[in-house]
Amino acid sequence: MQDETLALDGRSRINLALAGLLLVMAVVTGGSSQQAGTGVMLLQLASLPAIAWVIGQRLAMQGGRWPPLWTALILALLAIPLLQLLPMPAGFVMSDGRALLQQDLAQVGVALPARWTLAPDATRASFFALLPAVAIFGLVFFLPSGAQRALLWGIVALAMASLLLxxxxxxxxxxxxxxxxxxxxPAMSGFFANPNHQATLLVIAATLVSAPLVSALKTTAGPGARRRGVTIAISVFVLLMAMTALPLTGSRAGVILCVLACALVVGLHGAGSRGANRRRLLLLASTVAVSLGLFAALRWMQVDAVDELRSPLRAATVDIAMGHAPAGSGMGSYVGVFEQEAPPAMLMGSYVNHAHNEYVQWLLEAGLPALLVMALGACALAWSARAIWRLPAHRRSAALPAFVALLAVLGHSFVDYPLRTPALLAVMAALAAIVAKAAHAAGTTPAARRSHTLPIKAP
Structure with a gap:
């Protein structure tokens, strides 16, 4: 891995430097889902030349193409806020919720926005918020595998820096x-406004170090013993720090997801072990850990339903979303729409900033197009999982933990809103690019398609 990273050409070095810079800017300045300051504005401005650089590289490619599912997903995500900013035909009312709001505003002499979105400024901001993630995805996709692994260690370092803070x-x-x-x-939040999002980044870090830890432990002989020892020491340190700090963040979901994700990585990565006994032991240990994690998750969901406001909040959001179907109320319009249409029992002294469920909030803000995008994302993940599994174990060492980390964040999104923060959205874009690159390689290289049926020689 060291030789591969050091042997980067000039273009790859630029891609790695730009991706690293954007990730640092995103994590350090983009830890809030509501407050967008100067740092986030600079991040978005810096993403524009990075996107132009990525497009230039794409145009210079000789043959080949980007993964069609992932490309379609990115274009669809960008298209939704742009379409919502289009003018609406005069007199056209697309939903009952919009008609009722129009009647209320008419009583005070205020006109409804003549666009598909009820909050044009917020929808425009939502579009610009996607640009850093698009830039990072393109930059990381063009990186060779060694540089991608180095970038994953950089994400782990950012998580530890946030924990130290x-x-x-x-x-x-x-x-x-x-x-x-x-x-x-202050509540162990690090770079984030919400300690739950600090927990999400710690889950990502713990998941990413699980794979190199298993690889180092599996290899007991041959050159590179000192390097494997360093990898083991750093990985164990990160895991211990993450497991210790997660309960202090107050995130029950973070603790459960960390156990599930790490166990899944260990089990899947251990499936490539040569020794049958070792493979069975790893799979057994991971199965037990996953079972315990699922049991804890079920217990946690019962506590969430009884003792917290999140369950009725999600139910109320679904009811409001049905009133704004099929087009949705507009990206970024959640706060205003919820305050307007929330049931009396949900009216509180403080406003509700998010639905604490990404998918339900997407349904409200984007309607039917959101469902189509979510289905497209599920297809991209399913295709990537199948393609990555066809790779030999040593070639999926970066893609496998990145994929599991993606699943962990998507799982956390059922009870929180991590992707509403520029920081975690940028990290997710980097992980998605690594997954997409590995899956694309598995599907386009004949040797890669056959390698899962051939024995892997010892290095």
Whole structure:
């Protein structure tokens, strides 16, 4: 891996540097889903030349193409807010929710926005919020596998830096410069406004180090013993720090997802072990861990349904979404629409910023197009999983943990809103690019398609 990383050509070095810069900017400045300051604006501006650079590389490609499903998913995500900003035909009312809102506004002499979205400024901001993720996806996709693995270690380093900042915040006053969001009490949040999102990044880091840890433990002989020892030490340190800190963030979902994700990586990565006994042991251990995690998840869902506001909040959001079907209320319009149409029992002294379920909120804001995009994303993930599994174990060492980390964040999105933060959206884009690149290679290279049936020689 070291030789491959050092042997990067000039274009790959630029891609790695730009991707790393955008990821650092996103994590350091984009930890809030509501507050977009100067750092996020600079991030979005920096993504524009990066996207132009990616398009230039794509046009210079000799033959081949990007994975069609992932390409269609990106284009569909960008198209939704742009379509919602189009003018609406005069007198055309597309939903009952919009008609009722129009009647209410007419009583005070206010006209409804003459666009498909009820919140044009928020929808425009939602489009620009996607640009850094698009740039990172393109940059990482063009990286060779060695550079992609180096980038994964960079994401792990960012997670540890955020954790260190969170530890320091606990001993500092609320108005300290260590707290990037002084309006909130320090709570192990690190670069994030919400400690649950700090937990999400820790889950990603723990998942990513599980695969190299298993690889290092499987290889007991041959050159590189010192390097394997360093990998084991760093991976164990990251896992211990993540497992220790996750309960302190207050995220029950983070703890459960971390156990599930790490066990899944160990089990799947261990399936490539040469020894049958070792393979059975790894699979057994991962199965037990996954079973315990699923049991804990079921218990946690019962607590969530009884003791928290999230379950009725999601139900109310679904009811409102049905009133704005099929086109949705507009990207970024959730706060205003929910306050307008929430049932009396949901009216509180503080406003509801998100539905705490990405998929339900997408349904409200984008309607039927959101369902189509989610189905397209599920197809892209299913195709990628099948293609990656056809690769030999050593060639999916980066894609496998990246794929499982994607699933963990998507799972967390059922009870939270991690993808509403620029930081985690950027990290997800990098993980998705690694998955898409590996799946694309497995599907386009004849040797890759046959390699799963051939024995793997020892290095």
């Amino acid at each position: 969170g530890i320091l915040q606990l001993g500092a006053p609320q108005e300290s410069a260590l707290n990037p969001y002084p309006q909130w009490q």
